[in-house]
Amino acid sequence: QVQLVQSGAELKKPGSSVRVSCKTSGVTFDSYTINWVRRAPGQGLEWMGKIIPFLAVAHYALEFQDRVTITADKSTNTVYIELTSLRSEDSALYYCAIEGRFCTSTSCFDSWGQGTLVTVSS
């Protein structure tokens, strides 16, 4: 059974950085693509980027490509997202999600982490 377990809530100052982790189990880590999606209060879901651990290749949404880095540690089956230059609008629930194997043409997300609340406040 696929499980994605994320790190705990973070409180950060504007201008600082945050790193959130997502540990996977029940899957062959290398064979999946892990994505990051966030939802700010009162807003909808927003895709931030993804990584293919086998290739260690990441791809980012245009909106975030200057501030986000997604990495993978194959030794611990853990994926990380780091967001820099934080501002209040980055306060949100951050989710990791695995792409479904049955969505071969257009990615879909069939397993999600529990979410990590990031609050940016002075």
Next chain:
Amino acid sequence: QSVLTQPPSVSGAPGQRVTISCTGSNSNIGAGYDVHWYQQLPGAVPKLLIYVNDNRPSGVPDRFSGSKSDTSASLAITGLQAEDEADYYCQSYDSSLTGVIFGGGTKVTVL
């Protein structure tokens, strides 16, 4: 503003049928990219509801159905139940943005 446009809210009485539209363009749905739908109950994690336009994952009731045509897609809920109160999102891919895109979300209220 989302690339995929959804109505902010829809409502219906128990037992009724409601539909949620998802309107895109020729760089996403109209380009042939698949559409998926998610349900997010209050305080819960998003759940894949419909994948590849009109397929239901195991465990999703057949009250939920999806369709796609030209540059838009739709999610229909028949026999609306109180437990269906949630936010619903469509999702696809956009070739101009070279990334995954979500609709703005639709809040379904059961009257």
